[in-house]
Amino acid sequence: MSRTAARVFNSEFALISVVGEHQQWFRSCVGLGDMTGTDTNISFCAHTIALPDMDDLVVPDAQQDDRFRDNPLVTSWPFIRFYVGAPIVVAGQKIGSLxxxxxxxxxxxxxxxLGQLNDLAGVASxxxxxxxxxxVRARTAAALLREEWRHALTLEAGKVGSWVWxxxxxxxxxxEMFRRMYDLPETGPIQVAQVLDATHPGDRERVQAGIDASLNDGVDYEAEARVARTGRWLTMRGRVYQRDTEGKPLIMMGASTDITESKQSADQTRLLLRELNHRVKNTLAMIQSVARQTVRQNPDPHDFIEAFSGRLRTISAAHVLLxxxxxxxxxxxxxxxxQLGENFRNDRxxxxxTGDDVMLPxxxxxxxxxxxxxxxxxAQRYGAWSSxxxxxxxxxxxxxxPARGLSLKWxxxxGPLVASEQEHGLGARLIERSLSKVLDSEVKLEFRPEGVAADVWLPLPTESA
Structure with missing residues (x-):
């Protein structure tokens, strides 16, 4: 552009400038060597863009012009004498000149x-x-790309598969998350039939019914289904976003979310509640049995409360641990x-x-x-620990x-010589019935003169350590 202007005017110098507050930059330059700009305070072009309207600036002889007589571009190289400039305008704002x-x-x-110079300045503009x-488009595209990545990362982090049908x-x-969810090919087009085929056979009818209701009745699509290959649970939501003039659906958009963990958590909660209900019933039956045995052994109300309270605390402590x-x-x-205290292994x-720790059901x-x-x-009242x-x-x-189990000996x-269970008040019947819920368990209780002896056998599941 500047070379064409130099030829039109048969001149040795021409340039396209952009003028800033303190600096002017040469965007195209002929005849000025390696010069890339000057300070704005010595710029001829700054005077050009300061003129009203779209006027051109013509300086026939800079040495005779009070504005430029002492300008270093006039008094030293390139010793400018003649100047003509046409403004360059972008979005209604003068930014420089040709x-x-x-x-x-x-x-x-x-x-x-001058007309040709203005035409060339218009092309430059x-x-x-x-x-x-x-x-601006590049910045917008970059911003959109960043937003797209942010959106994709958000969906990835939330395990959300988005889709447009x-x-x-x-x-x-x-x-990509949607493809991974349904174990679909990583590349290539995806057909809706492939998604239905990837759905667990037992859930396809429910999924198809939800799709039909959304397409025909206009309701939002919502369904839960398993993936056929992995068995993972997905919840799907969608909506028809575009229909033709006859109301026929054209585009459906939606998202699928992996809810396997929440499903498992809900199942675990239900299992724990059933187990808790079962345990509460068993515990109430145990408390009832303990109460009956205690009242038979301790008909006096004061003795009954004392004995029953200790047994109830034992049941409660076991429940807390479980x-x-x-x-x-x-x-x-x-x-x-x-029962023996936290320091029982050290109080010899x-x-x-003696014995390795083991997990008990x-x-x-x-x-x-x-x-x-x-x-x-x-033992504390009548036996070894009473002395x-x-x-x-x-x-x-x-x-x-013959089977895996725990053999425990007491x-x-x-202590004092042992006479009989009746004299000592030991709940022999309660001891023998305490493991009634444990099949194949056994308790043997003996009142030997030197002290009480108890042998307990508890069957253990094979997976216990």
């Missing part, structure tokens, strides 16, 4: 040449406008600690405890807790023959 310069003064400029538009062609445009572990079981050490003067823990309560209460030198030996081993020594 100008021609010469080291030789001239008498004036022919109107036809259009090019600047196009470049600005391209820059062209109902006429049957083709579905979807994100509830804390979602009724998955309790460690044997925890059951023993509830009172109890000699819920019924085992409740029953064994009651047995140990009766044995420890009796200073008495010791209790508590040992257990895991056995695999032995007392060093």
């Amino acid at each position: 100008c021609v310069l010469s080291a030789t003064p001239r008498d004036g400029v022919e109107p036809a040449m 259009s090019l600047f406008a196009l470049k600005e538009e391209a820059r 062209d109902i006429r062609s049957g083709e579905i445009a979807c994100n 509830a804390d572990r979602d009724w998955a079981g309790v460690q044997l050490d925890e059951v023993i600690a509830a 003067q009172r109890a000699e405890v 819920a019924d085992h823990a409740l029953g064994l807790g009651l047995i140990l309560h009766e044995l420890t209460t009796n 200073t030198g008495g010791v209790v030996s508590l040992t257990w081993t895991l056995k695999n023959e 032995r007392e020594r060093g």
Whole structure:
């Protein structure tokens, strides 16, 4: 553009400038070597864009013009004498000029040449406008791309598969998450029939009914279904967003979300509630049985309350332990600690405890807790722990023959001589019935002269450690 202007005016210098507050930049330049701009305060073009309207600036001889006589571009190289400039306008704003310069003064400029200069300045203005538009489009495209990535990451993080269904062609445009959800090909077009085929056979009828209702009745599409290959649960929501003039559906858009974890959580909650109801019934039956046995053994109200309260606290403590572990079981050490104290393994003067810790199922823990309560209460009142030198030996081993189970032995020594269970008040019948809920369990209780002895056998499931 500047080369064409130089040829029109047969001049050695021409340039396209953009003028800023403190600097003017040369966007196209002929004859000025490596110059890329000047300060605005010595710019000829700054005077051009300061003129009213769209006037051109013509300076026949800069040495004779008070505005430029002392300008360093006049007094030193390139020794400008002649200047003519036409403004460049973008979006109604003058931003610079297309100008021609010469080291030789001239008498004036022919109107036809000024017209050509303005035409060239108009082309330059259009090019600047196009470049600005391209820059705006690039920024917009970059912003849209960032927003698209942000949207995609949001859907990815939320495990949401988005889809747009062209109902006429049957083709579905979807994100990568949707493809992964349904185990669809990573690339290539997706047909709605492929999605239905990927749905669990037992759920396809429900999915199709929801789609039909949305297409025919205009209601929002909503369904829950499993994926055939993986068995994972998805919830799908959609809506017809476009119909033709006859009301026939054209485009449906929607999203699918993986709800497998929430489904599993709900199932687990229902399972725990059923288990809790079962346990509460068993516990109430156990409390009722303990109350009957206690009142037979302790007809006096004061004695009954004292004995029954201790047994009730034992049941309650076992329930707390089981509830804390979602009724998955309790460690044997925890059951023993509830009766003998947390330091039971180290207090060798009172109890000699030998055996590796083992996980007990819920019924085992409740029953064994009651047995140990009766044995420890009796030992404290009448048995080994009622004297200073008495010791209790508590040992257990895991056995695999004839079936896998826990063999636990309680032995007392060093206490008063034992006469009979009736005299000591030990709840023998309660001990023998405490494991009634545990099939194939067994309790043997003996009142030996040297001290009470109890042998407990508890069958354990094979997966227990």
